Amino acid sequence: MEHHQTVTTVSKSMPDRAMLGVRQVLSRGETLYTEDDFAGDWFIVLSGVLRTCRYLPDGHRQVTGFFFPEDVFGLEAPTRRTSAEAVTEVVLMRYDRAFLDGDEEVSLPSLGHARHLLLGALDAAEGRIELLGLRSACERVAGFLLRMDSLMDADGYIFLPMGRADIADYLALTVETVSRTLSLLARRKLLSFRGPQRVLLVSRSQLEELAGGRPWSSPATIVQQNIAYTAQRDGPGHLRTNHYISH
Amino acid sequence: MEHHQTVTTVSKSMPDRAMLGVRQVLSRGETLYTEDDFAGDWFIVLSGVLRTCRYLPDGHRQVTGFFFPEDVFGLEAPTRRTSAEAVTEVVLMRYDRAFLDGDEEVSLPSLGHARHLLLGALDAAEGRIELLGLRSACERVAGFLLRMDSLMDADGYIFLPMGRADIADYLALTVETVSRTLSLLARRKLLSFRGPQRVLLVSRSQLEELAGGRPWSSPATIVQQNIAYTAQRDGPGHLRTNHYISH
DNA sequence: CGGTCTGTTGATACGTGTCAAATCACGTGG
DNA sequence: CCACGTGATTTGACACGTATCAACAGACCG
Numbered sequence: 001m002e003h004h005q006t007v008t009t010v011s012k013s014m015p016d017r018a019m020l021g022v023r024q025v026l027s028r029g030e031t032l033y034t035e036d037d038f039a040g041d042w043f044i045v046l047s048g049v050l051r052t053c054r055y056l057p058d059g060h061r062q063v064t065g066f067f068f069p070e071d072v073f074g075l076e077a078p079t080r081r082t083s084a085e086a087v088t089e090v091v092l093m094r095y096d097r098a099f100l101d102g103d104e105e106v107s108l109p110s111l112g113h114a115r116h117l118l119l120g121a122l123d124a125a126e127g128r129i130e131l132l133g134l135r136s137a138c139e140r141v142a143g144f145l146l147r148m149d150s151l152m153d154a155d156g157y158i159f160l161p162m163g164r165a166d167i168a169d170y171l172a173l174t175v176e177t178v179s180r181t182l183s184l185l186a187r188r189k190l191l192s193f194r195g196p197q198r199v200l201l202v203s204r205s206q207l208e209e210l211a212g213g214r215p216w217s218s219p220a221t222i223v224q225q226n227i228a229y230t231a232q233r234d235g236p237g238h239l240r241t242n243h244y245i246s247h
Numbered sequence: 248m249e250h251h252q253t254v255t256t257v258s259k260s261m262p263d264r265a266m267l268g269v270r271q272v273l274s275r276g277e278t279l280y281t282e283d284d285f286a287g288d289w290f291i292v293l294s295g296v297l298r299t300c301r302y303l304p305d306g307h308r309q310v311t312g313f314f315f316p317e318d319v320f321g322l323e324a325p326t327r328r329t330s331a332e333a334v335t336e337v338v339l340m341r342y343d344r345a346f347l348d349g350d351e352e353v354s355l356p357s358l359g360h361a362r363h364l365l366l367g368a369l370d371a372a373e374g375r376i377e378l379l380g381l382r383s384a385c386e387r388v389a390g391f392l393l394r395m396d397s398l399m400d401a402d403g404y405i406f407l408p409m410g411r412a413d414i415a416d417y418l419a420l421t422v423e424t425v426s427r428t429l430s431l432l433a434r435r436k437l438l439s440f441r442g443p444q445r446v447l448l449v450s451r452s453q454l455e456e457l458a459g460g461r462p463w464s465s466p467a468t469i470v471q472q473n474i475a476y477t478a479q480r481d482g483p484g485h486l487r488t489n490h491y492i493s494h
Numbered sequence: 495c496g497g498t499c500t501g502t503t504g505a506t507a508c509g510t511g512t513c514a515a516a517t518c519a520c521g522t523g524g
Numbered sequence: 525c526c527a528c529g530t531g532a533t534t535t536g537a538c539a540c541g542t543a544t545c546a547a548c549a550g551a552c553c554g
Contacts, residue, residue, distance in 0.1 A: 056460065058459070064376050075369060076370060115361055118366065121369055125376060128376050129372060133310075135307070172380050
């Protein structure tokens, strides 16, 4: 996965506006910048996973995004909307803001023009909006897992680099609800866990249904198919009570 | 408000890549494009209000954005992620996608370069993410109202062009919950209504508190100030029961 | 082997969804 | 200008889903 060798050791030797960045490494949990900092640079993840967060006055934390290799972040205007923290060890490229504000067209190594890059960031943000717009914990958790598909290993298992708390704060749920929902989906055999971090999506199609599925077209022909917690029997002992009860 | 005279009647006479758009008018409720359509153009709102929606397989509708004058939308990749529908009568400018994809730098009338425009759209999307990341109905409704500040009249009242259903589908709530929450905030005298569409933000500071407030800094010094429905007495008869009970 | 941290499970309170009905806003026609 | 009809909004009663508080289990580390 460590292909940053091709992109890294650029910069500084060229004095001109040749659009080159600086490579930077963060260790687990390290904070790159904080809310309200001056937003001088923007970044591209080369390896590892990073999260952006807000800390609300009531003490709650909001995770506004996870960023994986090739993802761009930190593009916001004069000050930071969020802080940026390393979920795992992270290697990233730092670019000067002037390269976006300036008049010259920017060409980035292996990522094309600045416009292309911005469109990608916008697309990712809209994906997050769709995810957060889902109503139930089940929908959001299923949607979340489907978006982590790119983290799949050779054996088909997804490795979740972030903890339950990160997921919860990302989906506007509690740790307990995330954990319960994952357990439930596993009991329903839509998922299979190998430790808390490694998960196999057994039935993508059913997960997509839960998550509001592949888009749909017009407001007609409504196929009522509301799969609630209580609407199906479990594996063996068809325990379809509320409160996640199982055993 | 109708300043589109300066921007409108351009286009077509100039054959070259002079970056000019076509003016277009939508009437209330009209659909501009639909999910999965080919995304050939993008748009800027000149007047009126527009919404983008997804229709989920379970019949629910998700409103992923409201767009006001000067807002940009429809920038997504080869096909539409959402449909676009006019909330009020809308006047907009339509631009060809090639102006974004092309190599030449684009300069738009009164909006600067394409990059600037994309950064604006990204900023708006991130604002929506922060809003949807709030947990309770109270927080989201308060946050929503604060973001509608720009719709303020001369008398200080905000005119809400969209119905309760639009707000509900935007905040991932039900119509009833939105209505109840607005009523509650009005009883608490943070709001004052003059008909369902016209609302005055009586206490912005308290609304900001509810909405997760102006950002905050670090994960320390937590000022526990969780204003729940039941945590305060109402105007006269301190009825702090649950279920929104009041009278 | 006893710390702490993360994740899971349980019991219960409470917030929000659902279904139903009343009320209000507003356009139409008398 | 007012009566009426229709749709939007508000309110009520109740069920259900999620938050909360608490306890337990497992992983990692000293």
